Amino acid sequence: MGVVMAGYSIFLRPDLLQVFWAGMQAGDFITDAVLPIGTSRRTGRRVLLEAGGVRPRRGRNLKGRCLSxxxxxxxxxxxxxxxxxxxxxxxxxxxxxxxxxxxxxxxxxxxxxxxxxxxxxxxxxxSRPKPAKLHTNPALRARVEGDLKKKYSPEQIAGRPRVQFPDQPEMRVSPETIYQSLYVQSRGALKRDLTACLRTGRALRQPCRKAGQRKNRIPGMINISERPAEVEDRAVPGHWEGDLIIGKGNLSAIGTLVERTTNYTMLVHLPGGYKAEQMRDALAAKIQTLPQVLRHSLTWDQGIEMQDWKTVTVDTGIDIYFCDPHSPWQRGINENTNGLLRQYFPKGTDLSIHSPTDLDWVADELNDRPRKRLGFQKPIELIGNLLLQ
CATH class of the missing domain: 1.10.10 (Arc Repressor Mutant, subunit A)
Known part of the structure; x- marks a missing residue:
């Protein structure tokens, strides 16, 4: 059964939307959360935007009262x-x-x-929405708006009236009401641009997960803090940084590997996608083309594509370490290289159309480019000297 028909929208199906929201709250990516309801990532993104990232109550716990x-x-x-x-x-x-x-x-x-x-x-x-308290009480709304502009948090805004107006319950509001009024525009109380006054500054609400609740966490990963000290000064070659560059609609990707000492770059061909098993096999095959002297360590971010990292370590003999969340500077050379690669693989394009020969040609071009950090030597020159030693 399709979820979008002529004159009929998934937005009229709270039962389906609640399945989507349950997936999002469990930590799924949008692509995964829309699979059970048979719609597109684009529609899932629209659902999130229109709700301000706030899961609606409608459609939850109906207990058979309503016909499906x-x-x-x-x-x-x-x-x-x-x-x-x-x-x-x-x-x-x-x-x-x-x-x-x-x-x-x-x-x-x-x-x-x-x-x-x-x-x-x-x-x-x-649809019988109850009027929002901030919509029906102009004095309270003005106070909340003023405090938001002072950079107060919703919790501080909600707590202060209990001290100032102990005998005026109409001047009290909960933090959740403030969040709902900011992010859910159907509440019609606070303007969404006031979200810029919050500490996060997010225009879309995101779930706050507890420690250890992060979905798809990589099992048994070794943090970058345990990486050998010799990696930091780049004096010893054979330590790599890796990541993905993503194509249009998150449907295609290319793996990138950069050697920290020489800036030597290799690209990993992923024609069928970048799920864990696909990444595992392609990455191991690429690393195995290197001599053992250049297989000391690899630093990656906490992307789900690296779930099978232990197999890569066993197959190649390379030690794999993972960056802290949201810390791209811990792979600074790789981030810089990915920026250079966008000259060849622009954002919003299908990366699966490129063959292994195409990727090798692009890598050769980068490796033949003089770099300021290397004293304007070329990565291919430095890596060549290492291989001759």
Whole structure:
């Protein structure tokens, strides 16, 4: 069953949206969260933006009170086949009175009963939003807006009126109400541009996970803090930094490897995608082309593509370390190289169209480019000298 039909939107399906939100709160990427509901990443992104990153209450814990879209489809089919109200109720697990009420309320005049239009009508009828407190209380709203502009946190804003106005409950507001009013524009109270006053400055709310709750955490990873001290001064060759550059729609990627001492670059061909097993095999094969003297260590970020890092270590003999979250400077040479590579592989393009020969040609060009950090020597010259030693 498709989720988007003519004149019918996934936004009318709280049951499906709650599956998506459950995935997002569990730590899924958008691409993974939309899979169970059969829609696109673009639609999932739109759902997030329109909700301000806040999971709606609607559609949660319905406990069978409301007819589902699937039940309405059954009603439409069985009604067209001439089934009685009792027979239809027996099939969908509802009483005959429920079926009767559904047909009476949600049938468009002159059009007959249709599941899509019935679901849309029921959705609109069930929409009875309670006016937001910050919308109905201008004095409180003005106070909250003023405190936000002073860079107060929602918790500080909510706590202060209890001290200043102990006998005026109408001047109290919870931190969650402030967040909801900022991020959920249907609440119609605070302007979203006030989110810039928050410490995070995010225009989209993101879940705060507890320690150890981060989904897809790489098992048994070795942190960069345990990396040998000799790696830091770049005096000993054979220590590498690695990452991915991502193509259009997050559907394709190229692996990048940069040697810390010489800036020598190698590119990893990933024609079928960059899932853990694909990354494992392609990365191990590329590292195995190096002599053992240049296989000391590899530093990577905490990308899920490196889940099988232990297998790469066993197959190649290279030690693998992982950066701290959101710390690209810990792979500074690799980050700089990825920027140079965007001259050849622009953002928003399909990277799967490039062959291994294409990647080798680009790597050769970079390795033949003189670098200021190397005293304007070329990476290919320095790596060549090492291989001759």
């Amino acid at each position: 879209f699937a039940q309405r489809e059954e009603i439409a089919v069985l009604r067209a086949q001439g089934y009685s109200l009792r027979q239809i109720g027996a099939v969908i697990g509802a009483s005959a009175s429920t079926v009767s009420r559904e047909l009476r309320r949600n049938t468009r005049p002159g059009a007959g009963y249709r599941a899509t239009s019935a679901h849309a009508m029921a959705y609109e009828r069930a």
